[in-house]
Amino acid sequence: MKRFARLLPLLALVTVPTTASAASLLNYVGQCVPFARAASGIQLYGNAWTWWEQADGKYERAHKPRVGAVIVFAKTHRLPMGHVAVISRIVEKRVVMLTHANWSRQNGERGHAEQDVTLFDVSPRNDWSDVKVWYKDVDGLGGGVYPVYGFIYGAAHTAPELTSDHPDYVGAxxxxxxxxSGEPIAR
Structure with missing residues (x-):
């Protein structure tokens, strides 16, 4: 017991605050996976790109966005761990808003949460297999096109901060x- 008592102060030093202990989910700084888990209630773990296969048989999966669904970005050279984000608003057939972490730089660093970010379906068949994501550094859609596996639908309740009270639909x-640039936005 004495040995455990001596270790307790050391354990306190290595304990990392979780999103649950943050005042708001939007104060989160870290990786996209724990953020998406906390925001959506979907209990999957591991690298973001593995969520699609992990969800098979545990959660409903499809290729249509739904508020509260987790979108799973494929593993690519630019996204070696993939990426996950939570759909916060449906704007129209090819435009949604998402809330996620660890995408844009804020104050020179990555990891921060962003709320109601524009996500645009640029897939040739309008099936959400390729998307463009709003990127803070350019104040608009980034130049990259990202392949997507699809959407995972959870049964749990989403975080209250998933969307703002007044999302900018027109801006999206x-x-x-x-x-x-005068060029159509597409692939």
């Missing part, structure tokens, strides 16, 4: 459909 549509 402008991000998706009004090209800055």
């Amino acid at each position: 549509l402008i991000d998706a459909y009004v090209p800055i």
